[in-house]
Amino acid sequence: xATMTIAKALNAGLRRALEADPKVVLAGEDIGKLGGVFxxxxxxxxxxxxHRVIDSPLAESGIIGTAVGMAMRGYRPVCEIQFDGxxxxxxxxxxxxxxxxxxxxxxLLKMPMVIRIPFGGGIGAVEHHSESPEAYFAHTAGLKVVxxxxxxxxxxxxxxxxxxxxxxxxxxxxxxxxxxxxxDDTATPDPLHAARVxxxxxxxxxxxxxxxxxxxxDAATAAxxxxxxxxxxDLRSLSPLDMAVVAQSAQKTGRVxxxxxxxxxxxxxxxxxxxxxxxxxxxLEAPVLRVGGFDTPYPPSRLEEDYLPDLDRVLDMVDRSxxx
Amino acid sequence: xxxxSGARAEVELVQLLTPEGERVSHPDYTFHGTDADIxxxxxxxxxxxxxxxEATALQRQGELGIWASCLGQEAAQVGSGRAMxxxxxxxxxxxxxxxxWCLGVDPVRLLGLFRGVDMGGWDPIATGFALYTIVIxxxxxxxxxxAMGLERDGLVGTGDPARDAAVIGYxxxxxxxxxxxxxxxxxxxxxxxxxxxxxxxxxxxxxxxIERQSRIPLYQRAAGFGFPGVRVDGNDVLAVKAVTEEALxxxxxxxxxxxxxxxxxxxxxxxxxxxxxKYRLADELEHWRLKDPIERVRAYLxxxxxxxxxxxxxxxxxxxxxxxxLRQQCLEMPDPAxxxxxxxxxxETTPYxxxxxxxxxxxxxxxxxxxxxxxxxx
Ligand SMILES: Cc1ncc(C[n+]2csc(CCOP(=O)(O)OP(=O)(O)O)c2C)c(N)n1
Numbered sequence: 001x002a003t004m005t006i007a008k009a010l011n012a013g014l015r016r017a018l019e020a021d022p023k024v025v026l027a028g029e030d031i032g033k034l035g036g037v038f039x040x041x042x043x044x045x046x047x048x049x050x051h052r053v054i055d056s057p058l059a060e061s062g063i064i065g066t067a068v069g070m071a072m073r074g075y076r077p078v079c080e081i082q083f084d085g086x087x088x089x090x091x092x093x094x095x096x097x098x099x100x101x102x103x104x105x106x107x108l109l110k111m112p113m114v115i116r117i118p119f120g121g122g123i124g125a126v127e128h129h130s131e132s133p134e135a136y137f138a139h140t141a142g143l144k145v146v147x148x149x150x151x152x153x154x155x156x157x158x159x160x161x162x163x164x165x166x167x168x169x170x171x172x173x174x175x176x177x178x179x180x181x182x183x184d185d186t187a188t189p190d191p192l193h194a195a196r197v198x199x200x201x202x203x204x205x206x207x208x209x210x211x212x213x214x215x216x217x218d219a220a221t222a223a224x225x226x227x228x229x230x231x232x233x234d235l236r237s238l239s240p241l242d243m244a245v246v247a248q249s250a251q252k253t254g255r256v257x258x259x260x261x262x263x264x265x266x267x268x269x270x271x272x273x274x275x276x277x278x279x280x281x282x283x284l285e286a287p288v289l290r291v292g293g294f295d296t297p298y299p300p301s302r303l304e305e306d307y308l309p310d311l312d313r314v315l316d317m318v319d320r321s322x323x324x
Numbered sequence: 325x326x327x328x329s330g331a332r333a334e335v336e337l338v339q340l341l342t343p344e345g346e347r348v349s350h351p352d353y354t355f356h357g358t359d360a361d362i363x364x365x366x367x368x369x370x371x372x373x374x375x376x377x378e379a380t381a382l383q384r385q386g387e388l389g390i391w392a393s394c395l396g397q398e399a400a401q402v403g404s405g406r407a408m409x410x411x412x413x414x415x416x417x418x419x420x421x422x423x424x425w426c427l428g429v430d431p432v433r434l435l436g437l438f439r440g441v442d443m444g445g446w447d448p449i450a451t452g453f454a455l456y457t458i459v460i461x462x463x464x465x466x467x468x469x470x471a472m473g474l475e476r477d478g479l480v481g482t483g484d485p486a487r488d489a490a491v492i493g494y495x496x497x498x499x500x501x502x503x504x505x506x507x508x509x510x511x512x513x514x515x516x517x518x519x520x521x522x523x524x525x526x527x528x529x530x531x532x533x534i535e536r537q538s539r540i541p542l543y544q545r546a547a548g549f550g551f552p553g554v555r556v557d558g559n560d561v562l563a564v565k566a567v568t569e570e571a572l573x574x575x576x577x578x579x580x581x582x583x584x585x586x587x588x589x590x591x592x593x594x595x596x597x598x599x600x601x602k603y604r605l606a607d608e609l610e611h612w613r614l615k616d617p618i619e620r621v622r623a624y625l626x627x628x629x630x631x632x633x634x635x636x637x638x639x640x641x642x643x644x645x646x647x648x649x650l651r652q653q654c655l656e657m658p659d660p661a662x663x664x665x666x667x668x669x670x671x672e673t674t675p676y677x678x679x680x681x682x683x684x685x686x687x688x689x690x691x692x693x694x695x696x697x698x699x700x701x702x
């Protein structure tokens with residue numbers, strides 16, 4: 001068992017996947033010598049060579065489009081998009097091609113591809129470096145979308161995503177890259193598409209993923225001091241959603257709040273709210289409430305603290321939920 | 325330089341001022357200007373470098389989130405910037421601080437994006453300098469469309485130098501790989517748009533060397549799209565000026581696009597977040613230091629007695645004053661009010677957004693009342 005950061009855990013997971021299967025290839029801008037701008041691929045090109053760890057030209061559509069062809073040759077490409085805001089030049093390839101190939105070929109062509117995207121804000125960056133594009137992808141049939149929130153999951157989920165025969169959008173919480181946790185590389189991990197109750201509670205359920213899991217855990221700790229018991233669920237998988245875990249919690253607490261950085265309008269919280277309402281209507285004591293980013297572009301970094309949901313905004317919403 | 329594009333660089337390069345500061349002639353290009361003009365470019369380059377060094381220092385002191393340095397690229401930027409007419413329009417990347425200087429953009433305004441208080445705080449229409457573009461290559465299409473607009477407005481080929489207009493779109497060597505850039509080439513060529521594509525080949529796209537983007541010299545790409553390409557010594561301000569002037573003139577007179585590859589070098593890190601020692605060798609930097617774009621002009625000015633000593637001392641004073649101004653203005657740059665972020669989402673705002681803005685304002689105010697009434701702050 002070793003303690004490592006999320007970035008290191010991803011690195012270790014990628015390394016293990018490269019060792020386990022010669023068909024696994026990594027591709028992306030600056031992932032070779034530099035080891036990626038977040039150093040997630042550090043040392044991998046040195047150890048596995050330029051054919052397995054491919055420094056790509058500066059062309060996102062090219063990175064994903066060529067991965068489609070490689071996948072058709074039986075490779076398992078793991079593509080790195082440098083920052084969330086730079087995935088859009090590849091958007092057409094992802095939603096029009098990657099997502100639909102299995103369907104169009106009636107299962108003859110698989111797209112065992114992982115698209116890694118460091119996502120979310122909170123690092124004081126300039127524009128296009130702090131976006132939360134998950135809803136665009138979760139809305140597209142044929143793609144699976146997951147987000148890790150800690151080093152242990154990062155280690156296992158990346159390997160599971162690579163092993164999956166479906167294309168997986170793999171979201172990495174960039175502002176948590178340097179947070180540490182114990183990683184047991186002999187454990188049996190949860191399935192990739194399972195949600196997890198990370199903090200049991202009885203009054204209100206908080207649903208989060210990626211960088212917001214920590215915010216919700218902090219909120220739960222703060223609320224406990226006031227005698228309130230919050231249950232925190234790390235969704236882990238955004239598409240498909242693990243509704244069994246979500247519904248069970250909703251039925252227990254009767255109050256649910258979704259928390260994400262992405263704008264609330266048509267965000268993941270909207271889908272969760274609709275499905276919880278459909279499945280658990282008679283158990284609910286309050287409407288499902290949503291905490292999220294505002295429906296504005298991600299603001300200049302000096303305003304990001306105002307934009308991003310924090311402990312206070314979550315607790316404020318807990319008050320509102322309990323007031324029903 | 326071992327790469328294919330590098331090997332022929334010296335041969336194909338348009339150069340009018342050697343690294344030693346000697347004027348040389350070229351069969352196709354001539355620098356039309358006086359020693360006073362050259363002294364002016366020298367001043368522009370020195371001040372550009374000073375803005376750049378001061379901004380880098382401000383980043384190190386935590387006043388800017390990040391900074392993209394143009395160290396080493398001053399001649400490419402000043403040479404092209406000074407080739408423009410008032411009615412021309414520029415679409416920059418995020419590194420064209422020297423071009424901004426030439427167009428009269430207040431250097432203080434360049435800091436906002438990097439400090440995180442705005443998204444680019446100058447008026448693009450008034451300055452002729454579009455906002456910085458972070459997404460690689462996107463602006464080359466905007467530039468092309470703007471040029472197509474100029475042509476439709478009858479501002480190309482009128483024969484009146486005060487009316488004829490063109491566009492310069494800047495991008496880097498990495499950008500040449502992007503689909504957008506290649507599509508910009510197609511559109512510009514197909515519509516014979518009055519545009520100059522100005523590629524600063526600074527040899528690196530973060531950690532990726534030019535060989536990762538192209539096996540042929542970049543300027544040769546233009547031929548495949550049906551317009552001329554030229555490689556100029558990007559560290560030679562006279563050559564850059566001459567080559568850009570000619571390309572702009574072609575564009576303004578209705579003869580369509582040109583690709584200029586300014587062959588230069590990024591002497592600093594990609595940005596202040598980057599560590600170039602991970603991927604490039606110190607000798608390479610040394611090799612390029614000898615080609616410093618500012619030093620060669622200084623050598624020329626001194627050797628030819630084109631300026632007196634006072635010129636240099638005055639410039640130093642001016643440079644210090646500029647740096648002090650930049651620093652002070654940076655420190656005084658206020659954060660915007662958070663409620664303002666809702667104001668600029670749409671030209672015609674929506675009821676839903678107004679609700680969010682009001683709710684957010686009330687939420688913020690609740691902290692003030694709470695702490696004012698002493699009921700526990702946050
Ligand atoms: C579409 C897109 N992908 C990735 C990035 C991240 N990125 C920022 S600058 C850069 C390298 C750019 O190199 P080049 O075009 O040569 O210009 P330079 O910065 O060297 O002037 C990269 C990969 C980006 N900004 N946009």
